[in-house]
Amino acid sequence: MFAIPSSRSLLGLLLASLAIPAAAAENDRAPWRPDKPILLRQSGGFTIGGKVIQHPVNPNMTLSCDHGYVEYFHPWRPRKTSIVMWHSSSTQTFQNRWDGGEGFKDMFLRREYPVYLWDGPRVGRANWACNVTYYAPDYRDQSNFVAWNFGPRYGEWWPDVRFPTENEYAWQQATSSRYQEFDSEASVNLETDAAAIAADSGKLGTDIVYLGNSASGLRAQMTAIKSNTTNIKGIVCYESYGYVFPEGHGIEPGPGLNAFGPIVVPLEQFKKLARLPAIQFLFGDHRDESFSFLNQSRQAAALINKYGGNAEVIHLGKDKGLKGTTHIAFADLHNKKIAGLLDEFLEDNGLTDYEKNDEEE
């Protein structure tokens, strides 16, 4: 169990006496080093959103279901911005680099951002569903390899790929740590109903930056559209598979279950994306402009900016020289450089301040 040390405890006194003076604390940028210890005030988790349904025959029996699950980590001396990590395939992608090295979760805890790992309804640790769910084994290892942009064909790595290609264990870890994603527009709506409640609750903080990847990019956009507060300050999506567009701009919703958008919403709703302080869509290397999600990201960013927003698209290979970046850039071997770009984003958008600490005043 994690106790919250009181300020009167020995530990608290010790830390207070070591704490940097208030004047320095208000100077946004604390020095951090890659080996700076992670000092937590608290960690834990909770469910949020969802509903309670009645048994069809015996109304005295109910089921609490379709909530999301959050695991949180609060630094001892937190910054104001919360980083909410919304995976597509597994929280594992944010926990470790491909070779087992440090992932974004620990990197941003060292930088003293509160970190939240989110599992949407029915996914991961929120799998207590209100409905029948179905998992069919689908022999996905080979298609994972290509979808994650490790190479053009299974087993044929890009020569510059930032994955430890000789490490069988790393490949096995990558391809097995997946969850069922429930890719459909109905599921996007179910997940984002809960996520918007979580965002508006204040329980993820009041300055949220979503980190999305792949299918969760679309979900983060829809969450911002459904949220009724200004708690969401930014969205950073690594290879978002899916975008939201406004009605009346010649974009048709995707066919069938519409797993990966486009999702078309009324213009007034779309403008909520334009009101976010900052949105960044990033792509890995070896992505041609004809890649449909890159193409859509450029169209979506242009429309967000047309309505007064602040969205940009970054091709990590061409724009930043980060050759061999994969679909899941934050787990790549050069993820320190990817984290450096996120530092710049947070800095440029005024999202690096610290919470005022009463004990220090």
Ligand SMILES: *[C@@H]1O[C@H](CO)[C@@H](O)[C@H](O)[C@H]1NC(C)=O
């Ligand atoms: C439901 O609870 C009520 C009140 O306790 C009881 O009268 C009723 O018999 C219960 N119904 C069933 C189907 O168990």
Ligand SMILES: *[C@@H]1O[C@H](CO)[C@@H](O)[C@H](O)[C@H]1NC(C)=O
């Ligand atoms: C639950 O299942 C029913 C029956 O298949 C379906 O009509 C409904 O859309 C499902 N609801 C959700 C939220 O998935």
Ligand SMILES: *[C@@H]1O[C@H](CO)[C@@H](O)[C@H](O)[C@H]1NC(C)=O
């Ligand atoms: C936002 O407000 C609308 C309109 O009142 C409401 O339908 C919706 O549920 C609210 N969203 C959240 C996340 O509370």
Ligand SMILES: *[C@@H]1O[C@H](CO)[C@@H](O)[C@H](O)[C@H]1NC(C)=O
């Ligand atoms: C991007 O998509 C638009 C609309 O479908 C299309 O007209 C355009 O040619 C595409 N651009 C590229 C580079 O493929």
